[in-house]
Structures are given as structure tokens and as C-alpha cells.
Amino acid sequence: MTTYAGPPAVRHCPDCGTPENSPELFCTNCFHLKGAAPSIRAATFVRRLAAFLIEIPLFVLTLGIGYIIWWLITLANGQTPGKQLVGIRAVQKNGAPLGWGMTFVREFVIKFLVIGTLSNFLFGVIFLVNYLFPLFDKNLQALHDKAVSSVVVRLDPLPAARAQIDTSADPWGSQQIDR
Numbered sequence: 001m002t003t004y005a006g007p008p009a010v011r012h013c014p015d016c017g018t019p020e021n022s023p024e025l026f027c028t029n030c031f032h033l034k035g036a037a038p039s040i041r042a043a044t045f046v047r048r049l050a051a052f053l054i055e056i057p058l059f060v061l062t063l064g065i066g067y068i069i070w071w072l073i074t075l076a077n078g079q080t081p082g083k084q085l086v087g088i089r090a091v092q093k094n095g096a097p098l099g100w101g102m103t104f105v106r107e108f109v110i111k112f113l114v115i116g117t118l119s120n121f122l123f124g125v126i127f128l129v130n131y132l133f134p135l136f137d138k139n140l141q142a143l144h145d146k147a148v149s150s151v152v153v154r155l156d157p158l159p160a161a162r163a164q165i166d167t168s169a170d171p172w173g174s175q176q177i178d179r
């Protein structure tokens, strides 16, 4: 370690090398979840929407009871049946598992009871605002994400040619900025 008193050290994204000096939870370049393992990236809005849209057909196809059993199992992975099929999951803001209990709170208490009930009184406005919220939120969170401090990430790994700069000479992921 040197005692060089230069500018403060800046962590760099393990996936693309972009300096992580902004307050957002995700890398502003490749949407890697800061602090999480390499290749853990934000779920796209389209995937989240797809997961939501297939929940009701899945419920019908499995006669309800099948869906409920499946749902209770997938909660342990931060998922619902829809999320599992499109390959996304909810995790804590640092990438750690959300756990069965908090996923239950997220899916049932917040989304179904609170937002569902409020939407009944407000003609679905809250429901729509909640689902569109990630499009405008700097941390890509819906309101139910903010309620339990979760984010939604993709399960599939990054393509092989992911690193744009060589960070091997900087194993701590921090280096001084040249000015």
C-alpha cells in the first residue's frame, strides 16, 4: 500500500470497467448490479413485463392449485412461476438472496394486498404507475421493490467477451484516476 494522497479511489465495474462513482445501484453502462458477483445484471423491463403477463395464463393452465404450489416453491429463489420461466429473480440491493419470507412480503403483501387494494379504489392507476416505475427510476425499481429494498436481475450470464478493459493488474477493483 502506498501513502500517496491523491484523488479518492474509485471502484470499477467488474463487467465493463466503467468507474462506479455514481449513486445508482446498477452500472450506468452495462447494468451490472454494483457489489454483486460479476455478470449479475438488471432484468430488462421487457422481461419483467413478460413475467407478469404470463402469470395469469399459467394460473389458468395449472388449474390454480398447481400455480399456488409452484409459486410457494419459487419464492425461495426470489421468483414467481412467471419470473422463473423468463429467467429473472428479485434479490437484495447488494445481490444477496432475498429469501422466501421477504419474497412472500414482496409478492403477496405489497403487490397483491397493498397495491392491489389501492388500485381497486383508484381505477388501477397505482397498479399501472407501479409497473411502469422501473422505466423512470434511476435504480430500475418498482414501488414494491422500494418497499422491500429489492432489485430484479437476470439469471443468464454475460457473453464471453465481456471485459472491455483489463482489470487484472488491479485486483481490488480500485485505482487512482489520472488527471
Ligand SMILES: [Zn+2]
Pocket: 013, 014, 015, 016, 017, 018, 027, 028, 029, 030, 031, 032
Ligand atoms: Zn458495467
